[in-house]
Amino acid sequence: MKRVILKQFIPFRQKLVVVTGLFFIGTLLNDKYNEFLGVLFYVLGILFFFVNYNLVITKGFLNYYQFRIFNISLFKIKKELLFPDYVSLFNQSFVQSNHVGFSPDILGDSKYRLYTIKFFKGHKNEILFTSKNRVEVVKLGTQLSTMFNVELHNTLK
Known part of the structure; x- marks a missing residue:
């Protein structure tokens, strides 16, 4: 195995914030300057809903984020990672604040549990x-530990 591809998830809320900003800029440009630029920002906003990215971890440890749209690679960004002493899989709780403008407590917090893959190097x-998918996390974690010949700490059994 030469590489493991971890498909990352961009939350809808984050996409919505970016698209709203692009639409706002498009509206300003469309009204004041150039209709072409305004339409361009509208199109970019719509296309942004289809953007996703992967973390690609290679056996030679030359890791990178690969950004894609409609499954077509756009560009890559190098990613520095800890070389693991061991790989750990477990269920973890997350809290996300739902702040809106100047009223931070209006929607409270969202709490959820996800399965995670972590690299550990010392402390x-x-x-x-x-991921919400336990089987996927176990499969990818096993591939990573095998590729780097390190121990797998699986608490998901």
């Missing part, structure tokens, strides 16, 4: 992947 750790 440091790094979350590589989160």
Whole structure:
């Protein structure tokens, strides 16, 4: 195995914030300057809903984020990771604040649990992947531990 691809998830809320900003800029440009630029920002906003990215971890440890749209690779960005002493899989709780403008407590917090893959190096750790799918996390964690010949700590059994 030469590489493991971890498909990352961009939350809808984050996409919505970016698209709203692009639409707002498009509206301003469309009204004041150039209709072409306004339409361009509208199109970019619509296309942004179809953007996703993967974390690609290679056996040579040349890791990168690969950004894609409609399954076509757009560009890559190098990603520095801890080389693991061991790989850990477990169920983790997350809290996301739902702040709106100047009223931070209006919607409260969202709490949820996800399965995670972490690299541990000494006392440091790094979350590589989160998912609601336990089987997917076990499969990818096993592939990573096999590829780097390190121990797998699986608490999901």
